[in-house]
Amino acid sequence: MSATSNRPAIDQLLQVMKQLRDPENGCPWDIEQDFSTIAPYTIEEAYEVADAIANNDMVELREELGDLLLQVVFHSQMAEEQKLFSFNDVAQSINDKMIARHPHVFGEIDAKTADHVNQNWEKLKAAERQRKADRKGNETPSALDGVASALPALMRAEKLTKRAARVGFDWPDIEQVFDKLSEEIGELRAELTENPVQDRLEDELGDMLFVMANLARKMQVDPEVALRRANHKFTRRFQFIEKELAGRGKTPGQSSLEEMDALWNAAKVEERKTTTKPQE
Numbered sequence: 388m389s390a391t392s393n394r395p396a397i398d399q400l401l402q403v404m405k406q407l408r409d410p411e412n413g414c415p416w417d418i419e420q421d422f423s424t425i426a427p428y429t430i431e432e433a434y435e436v437a438d439a440i441a442n443n444d445m446v447e448l449r450e451e452l453g454d455l456l457l458q459v460v461f462h463s464q465m466a467e468e469q470k471l472f473s474f475n476d477v478a479q480s481i482n483d484k485m486i487a488r489h490p491h492v493f494g495e496i497d498a499k500t501a502d503h504v505n506q507n508w509e510k511l512k513a514a515e516r517q518r519k520a521d522r523k524g525n526e527t528p529s530a531l532d533g534v535a536s537a538l539p540a541l542m543r544a545e546k547l548t549k550r551a552a553r554v555g556f557d558w559p560d561i562e563q564v565f566d567k568l569s570e571e572i573g574e575l576r577a578e579l580t581e582n583p584v585q586d587r588l589e590d591e592l593g594d595m596l597f598v599m600a601n602l603a604r605k606m607q608v609d610p611e612v613a614l615r616r617a618n619h620k621f622t623r624r625f626q627f628i629e630k631e632l633a634g635r636g637k638t639p640g641q642s643s644l645e646e647m648d649a650l651w652n653a654a655k656v657e658e659r660k661t662t663t664k665p666q667e
Contacts, residue, residue, distance in 0.1 A: 400460055401463075408468065429455075430537075435455075436451045488511050491503070512533075513528075516533060530550050530551065531551070548600055552604070564602045575591040575595055625651075627650065627653070627657070628650040628654065631650050632647075
């Protein structure tokens with residue numbers, strides 16, 4: 388097959404993947420893969436898409452979206468080989484789902500505001516959970532059904548608390564979340580001052596992080612985005628320290644904590660200079 392085929396790009400991509408998986412003339416690595424071995428790459432590509440968006444790099448975003456699309460095509464090709472479903476089935480499934488979930492656009496339901504859309508969305512999602520429960524033989528669907536266990540733990544915690552809050556299991560106001568956070572910090576401190584057991588430390592720290600996810604939801608802040616920003620900030624400031632120390636002919640390992648802490652504060656000052664508008 389020519390790499391410069393005149394066929395539509397998606398058809399060409401599907402053919403490329405089919406050829407890569409061909410048992411006789413395909414790529415040995417691609418042939419050996421299965422759903423479980425490809426899944427980590429799928430997750431990684433999704434994060435690289437998010438990173439390109441965070442960096443506002445549209446050229447990179449186009450490329451990363453292509454990489455993510457390849458993951459969908461890869462899984463679809465493996466499924467088709469097993470006569471489970473095809474790429475077209477995947478596309479049709481999401482078409483049907485989007486049309487069904489937007490009756491105010493494609494149907495007769497009237498929804499003039501975002502609140503109306505959200506209310507209708509929740510009704511539709513509840514009906515979908517019931518259908519899935521029926522299909523799996525579960526008598527009663529849970530409000531937490533559908534929150535994937537493979538999500539990053541912080542993201543999953545936020546989604547679990549959001550689902551619970553929708554059915555009334557929530558603190559009435561944010562102050563009670565702060566009270567709970569103080570309680571969990573106290574319990575973690577107590578665990579540390581006694582005879583620390585790793586399992587108990589993980590349990591108490593997990594409780595504290597879970598409350599933090601609740602706090603983020605109450606503040607309408609995405610905890611993954613917030614932590615990602617903190618990671619970027621730490622990286623930026625630590626690399627400033629490394630650069631300054633290199634100018635002095637030193638490395639962090641050859642410097643004192645006091646010296647590095649002073650440079651950390653200097654990095655913060657430099658950031659304020661670049662983010663604060665000059666006085667007129």
